[in-house]
Amino acid sequence: xxxxxxxxxxxxxxxxxxxxxxxxxxxxxxxxxxxxxxxxxxxxxxxxxxxxxxxxxxxxxxxxxxxxxxxxxxxxxxxxxxxxxxxxxxxxxxxxxxxxxxxxxxxxxxxxxxxxxxxxxxxxxxxxxxxxxxxxxxxxxxxxxxxxxxxxxxxxxxxxxxxxxxxxxxxxxxxxxxxxxxxxxxxxx
Numbered sequence: 001x002x003x004x005x006x007x008x009x010x011x012x013x014x015x016x017x018x019x020x021x022x023x024x025x026x027x028x029x030x031x032x033x034x035x036x037x038x039x040x041x042x043x044x045x046x047x048x049x050x051x052x053x054x055x056x057x058x059x060x061x062x063x064x065x066x067x068x069x070x071x072x073x074x075x076x077x078x079x080x081x082x083x084x085x086x087x088x089x090x091x092x093x094x095x096x097x098x099x100x101x102x103x104x105x106x107x108x109x110x111x112x113x114x115x116x117x118x119x120x121x122x123x124x125x126x127x128x129x130x131x132x133x134x135x136x137x138x139x140x141x142x143x144x145x146x147x148x149x150x151x152x153x154x155x156x157x158x159x160x161x162x163x164x165x166x167x168x169x170x171x172x173x174x175x176x177x178x179x180x181x182x183x184x185x186x187x188x189x
Contacts, residue, residue: 005182008182013033025081053148057076
């Protein structure tokens with residue numbers, strides 16, 4: 001039986017290390033410091049050998065893929081983008097304090113999406129659809145190892161939704177330039 005490996009790797013930082021705000025689909029380049037950190041990770045560690053690299057279409061993911069897998073053509077997928085946080089994007093927690101929409105979102109994000117943003121259910125379905133498309137292509141083209149450069153929220157949501165052992169979202173935390181490997185078989189999927 002063939003086992004397929006999908007290496008989920010978190011994109012580098014686009015916001016200043018000290019900024020405590022919401023990035024979501026805010027499309028920014030990597031911070032220079034983050035570029036150096038990713039280059040150092042690549043020097044110190046061996047990233048998985050892959051046959052193809054998929055990435056979110058946001059700049060920080062595409063740039064991360066270029067650093068970690070410089071010799072690969074990348075396939076950009078909108079389905080791998082971070083959650084659309086609507087009116088909360090580019091704002092800090094301090095700026096949003098006292099906003100009833102923000103408080104509702106913090107209390108129950110599944111029932112209270114950000115104004116102008118994406119519902120958790122839609123976000124999760126978008127991610128799963130993207131992973132299904134990648135897995136289908138892996139089987140069709142007989143690829144057994146691919147890298148997926150995406151965002152922390154995407155990785156955590158996907159893993160908490162479909163992986164074993166079952167863990168809560170916060171238990172799947174992932175650092176910049178690091179990640180997890182999913183193992184699939186057609187029967188499991």
